[in-house]
Amino acid sequence: MELSATAYVILGMVSREARSGYEIKVLVDETTRFFWAASYGQIYPELKRLAEAGLIEGADAPRGKRKRTVYAITPQGEAALKEWLRQPPATYELREEGLLKLFFAGVLPREEAVEVVRSMRGYRAGQAEQLRALEPKAREKEEAGEPFPLIVLRGGIEFNERLVEWCERTEAELLELDTPEPSR
DSSP states (O other): OOOOHHHHHHHHHHSSSOEEHHHHHHHHHHTGGGTSOOOHHHHHHHHHHHHHTTSEEEEEOOBTTBOOEEEEEOHHHHHHHHHHHHSOOSOOOOOOHHHHHHHTGGGSOHHHHHHHHHHHHHHHHHHHHHHHHTHHHHHHHHHTTOOHHHHHHHHHHHHHHHHHHHHHHHHHHHHHOOOOOOOO
């Protein structure tokens, strides 16, 4: 069975503790969404596929009158997760709409092109700040013997900080360029 990236996200999220689909989504939103998001529309069909494949098991765990199923990884699921983790990443893709817009910004007046860079800088500065706010929780995990969330978090902070610095240099460079404005 070919597994999607979302399937591996789910296997990772239930590898330490059983979780409901809702709890998986909340955890994704608090952690991996900064570099790998997953929506409810992806999570719930994958939960069903993973359960049918015997990689996770669901158990009823209602809360009050609300129906709730929590999923735990099976030995077969743990083996699939470990096999995937041991393979080199197949994707090294960065999707940054700001860079895409900047690539084509030669058709804009200079100030409008610079605004693309300013917008990217503001967004990335905000992302770095959001990630810094997660550090205490990640440090707790590190102290509990799980260093990898903090390592990845620091990578995300540094990535965003470097992009902010690049935006600052690029803005200055664009403002100093002595090239004619587009004639459209």
